[in-house]
Amino acid sequence: MAEHLVKFDTVSEPISVQTGILLSEAAHLAGVELLQPCGGQGRCGRCALQVTSGTVRRRSTLRLSQEDIASGYALACQSVIEGDISVSVPPQEKIERLLTSDRTVAEVTVPVGYNFQLDQDIQRHILSMSPPDMSDQTDDWSRLQTAIRQQTSIENPQIPLSLLKRIANVLRQGDWKVTAIFDSHSWDCPDCPPRLIDIRAGHEQPTDPLWGAAIDIGTTTVTIWLVDLISGEVRAQVAEYNQQISRGEDVVSRIIYASKNSGDEQMRSLVLETINKLLDLACKRIKSDPPVTPSQIVKATIVGNSTMIHLLLGVPAENIRLMPFVTGVNQVPTLTADTVGLNITPAATVDCLPGVASYVGADITAGVLSSGMDDNDQVTLFMDVGTNGEIVLGSSEWLATCACSAGPAFEGAGVQFGMRATKGAIEEVWINNTTFEPTFRVIGKVKPRGLCGSGLISLLAEMFLTGVVDKGGNFNTALNTTRIRQGEHGGEYVIAWSEQSGNGRDIAITHVDVDNLLRAKAAIYAGFTVLADSVGIPLDWVEQVLIGGSFGKYINVEKAIDIGLLPDMPWERYKFLGNTAVRGAYYALLNKQARAHVKDIASRMTYIELSADNTFYEAFMSALFLPHTDLSRFPSIEAEMANKQD
Numbered sequence: 001m002a003e004h005l006v007k008f009d010t011v012s013e014p015i016s017v018q019t020g021i022l023l024s025e026a027a028h029l030a031g032v033e034l035l036q037p038c039g040g041q042g043r044c045g046r047c048a049l050q051v052t053s054g055t056v057r058r059r060s061t062l063r064l065s066q067e068d069i070a071s072g073y074a075l076a077c078q079s080v081i082e083g084d085i086s087v088s089v090p091p092q093e094k095i096e097r098l099l100t101s102d103r104t105v106a107e108v109t110v111p112v113g114y115n116f117q118l119d120q121d122i123q124r125h126i127l128s129m130s131p132p133d134m135s136d137q138t139d140d141w142s143r144l145q146t147a148i149r150q151q152t153s154i155e156n157p158q159i160p161l162s163l164l165k166r167i168a169n170v171l172r173q174g175d176w177k178v179t180a181i182f183d184s185h186s187w188d189c190p191d192c193p194p195r196l197i198d199i200r201a202g203h204e205q206p207t208d209p210l211w212g213a214a215i216d217i218g219t220t221t222v223t224i225w226l227v228d229l230i231s232g233e234v235r236a237q238v239a240e241y242n243q244q245i246s247r248g249e250d251v252v253s254r255i256i257y258a259s260k261n262s263g264d265e266q267m268r269s270l271v272l273e274t275i276n277k278l279l280d281l282a283c284k285r286i287k288s289d290p291p292v293t294p295s296q297i298v299k300a301t302i303v304g305n306s307t308m309i310h311l312l313l314g315v316p317a318e319n320i321r322l323m324p325f326v327t328g329v330n331q332v333p334t335l336t337a338d339t340v341g342l343n344i345t346p347a348a349t350v351d352c353l354p355g356v357a358s359y360v361g362a363d364i365t366a367g368v369l370s371s372g373m374d375d376n377d378q379v380t381l382f383m384d385v386g387t388n389g390e391i392v393l394g395s396s397e398w399l400a401t402c403a404c405s406a407g408p409a410f411e412g413a414g415v416q417f418g419m420r421a422t423k424g425a426i427e428e429v430w431i432n433n434t435t436f437e438p439t440f441r442v443i444g445k446v447k448p449r450g451l452c453g454s455g456l457i458s459l460l461a462e463m464f465l466t467g468v469v470d471k472g473g474n475f476n477t478a479l480n481t482t483r484i485r486q487g488e489h490g491g492e493y494v495i496a497w498s499e500q501s502g503n504g505r506d507i508a509i510t511h512v513d514v515d516n517l518l519r520a521k522a523a524i525y526a527g528f529t530v531l532a533d534s535v536g537i538p539l540d541w542v543e544q545v546l547i548g549g550s551f552g553k554y555i556n557v558e559k560a561i562d563i564g565l566l567p568d569m570p571w572e573r574y575k576f577l578g579n580t581a582v583r584g585a586y587y588a589l590l591n592k593q594a595r596a597h598v599k600d601i602a603s604r605m606t607y608i609e610l611s612a613d614n615t616f617y618e619a620f621m622s623a624l625f626l627p628h629t630d631l632s633r634f635p636s637i638e639a640e641m642a643n644k645q646d
């Protein structure tokens with residue numbers, strides 16, 4: 001049999017191997033350390049090596065892009081040696097980047113060309129006045145109005161009572177030199193006079209920050225970005241579970257709770273408490289002397305599903321869940337912080353972006369805005385995976401939307417060791433298919449405390465592909481491993497033993513968790529198949545799939561397809577956008593044209609009600625399996641299964 005020389009760059013001498021052996025075996029013979037978390041199944045991509053001269057026969061190129069292959073990358077466990085080759089062993093970080101960079105959420109950057117003077121409705125002016133004396137007894141407000149008229153182009157500004165009460169003190173404190181902040185709210189009322197929202201003693205510098213907040217009220221998680229409106233930069237990002245979660249995990253149970261006794265008041269104060277604490281935290285994250293405080297925030301843009309917006313404002317939400325599912329309000333008029341209950345500048349503008357229907361709210365219109373799908377000619381499927389799975393299908397010509405209740409599992413709630421995508425969360429898992437031992441990656445490279453959404457998807461996929469669970473999600477207790485055991489809630493699989501974990505407990509996924517995840521993924525998959533059917537578009541026609549949600553920084557599309565959460569189409573069509581709702585709120589906070597645009601998006605969206613007949617229920621029941629009852633919908637998994645059986 002023919003022999004070939006294989007030279008690894010980390011080993012001084014080449015080795016001689018027989019033709020037809022795997023590159024991973026050659027690496028082993030040469031003493032090259034190779035990570036193989038999936039047990040050489042070609043699933044994890046961690047054994048990638050770069051062939052720098054000669055060629056190998058690649059049995060599988062899963063997880064490698066065309067560019068990776070063109071630059072010589074090959075999966076060692078899937079590549080057969082048939083000639084002399086030289087191989088470079090890349091550092092592990094390089095492989096990590098190779099595997100995840102195309103699915104990493106884009107960093108937040110200031111929209112190109114942002115110009116505070118041109119794009120922003122907020123204006124800041126410095127004003128100087130001569131003090132009153134016995135020959136000039138003009139009242140303070142008239143004096144201020146005259147200064148405004150003479151030193152800015154603003155005529156007849158409005159002033160709220162809360163500010164009127166403070167004028168006398170501020171004018172004297174600043175020795176008749178003040179900084180006045182206005183909001184011209186031109187996007188919804190171009191002819192209205194600007195509103196004075198704050199007046200501060202002394203003259204601020206043009207480059208001094210002016211603070212705004214983009215707020216996304218999710219059913220499970222509240223996210224806030226604190227923004228310097230002058231530069232447009234996001235200076236702090238904070239998120240925390242919505243405290244309302246203690247009164248119900250999904251929107252329907254919250255509505256029911258709110259409709260009883262003083263439940264609505266409780267709901268309102270719980271979410272306000274969450275928001276106000278987060279605003280405080282965001283300000284503390286900014287290093288500044290004197291420190292930034294929430295009272296300096298002059299504008300807030302809020303998004304959230306329709307129920308969240310109703311509960312925040314104390315607008316009865318009861319009809320959202322009752323036929324014919326009508327909201328109290330889709331476009332909330334512009335409000336002020338003191339009326340809403342936000343602890344920021346009392347007269348600051350609070351702008352709740354528009355929703356479309358009971359179950360398609362401002363989080364989705366904002367998501368469409370930030371994804372740019374409505375400006376794209378390609379047929380695009382946009383989905384926001386949170387507690388509600390909201391889906392939009394369309395292009396620059398048309399937009400159709402629907403919503404399904406997924407539950408909070410992908411946000412880490414309702415799962416025993418679920419957590420948000422923060423430090424200590426397992427975000428990706430591989431299981432060796434012979435030993436059933438897991439390998440995982442933890443955010444922040446610390447000991448794990450739980451699993452975030454992407455970790456849960458990855459774990460479920462690995463458990464399915466290695467036979468730890470069957471297609472119904474049941475644990476296979478016959479496997480020879482101590483990782484599968486009987487727990488309090490039936491079968492469970494241990495991902496990290498207590499000695500390895502950051503909380504001193506075994507981190508396990510239980511049968512109940514698996515059930516919750518199956519229900520969540522089935523609801524989402526059923527949602528977009530029914531939506532596509534209802535507009536007569538085969539899923540194959542979808543040219544790109546944009547995914548928003550709180551999965552974490554990375555999503556492994558392949559694993560989401562493996563469990564039947566996403567349709568089986570080429571990975572290149574997928575883009576992971578992160579939290580599109582708060583990003584949309586940020587764009588609308590910065591730019592009046594973007595604010596007008598989101599209003600236009602809301603008016604263009606056609607809402608499809610999924611509960612109108614049994615179609616959704618049937619699609620949901622069929623999707624409750626891994627990946628689906630109808631395997632022909634998932635040809636790549638069907639092929640993988642067939643491969644295994646050969």
Ligand code: FES
Pocket residue numbers: 035036037038039040041042043044045046047048075076077078
């Ligand atoms: S892909 Fe080769 S070991 Fe996982």
